[in-house]
Amino acid sequence: MVTARLALTGAVLLAGALQGADGVRADAALAVSQIGDVPRQGLAVGWAVDYESKDAAEKEALARCRAFPDAPQATRDACRIVETFSDRCIAIALDPEPGTTGVGWDVHKRRDWAEEAAMEKCAEASTPKRRASCRVALIRCDGR
16 A cells, blocks of 8 residues: 555546546536545545536546556445536645545635645644645546
């Protein structure tokens, strides 16, 4: 699990680059698996923005979460939709250091507010010494 946190950062950035928005679609979803001990069990996330329907967005977000690289199979199997949205922004923040607990996400109408809230949630999930280490790993907006 030592490389899982670095792989998470890379996978989040790569997957975000692979999903292009065409501005026509307007449904989005976030799937997350966080089954307790993040440093030991890892984390898996998946998202989809600018899809034609809520069902299509949920299906894609779950597929990405369940295929998340370097997460244990049990962690990927526990992926669940945590939010569906339209015309909003999603931000995911994490502490990039392997074996740390810092992770947070948020969905908001304003991009900067989603970022700020994700960072706050990451800091809250972190140990006191690691709170300042959180960084935004992904931000995407739906319907823009």
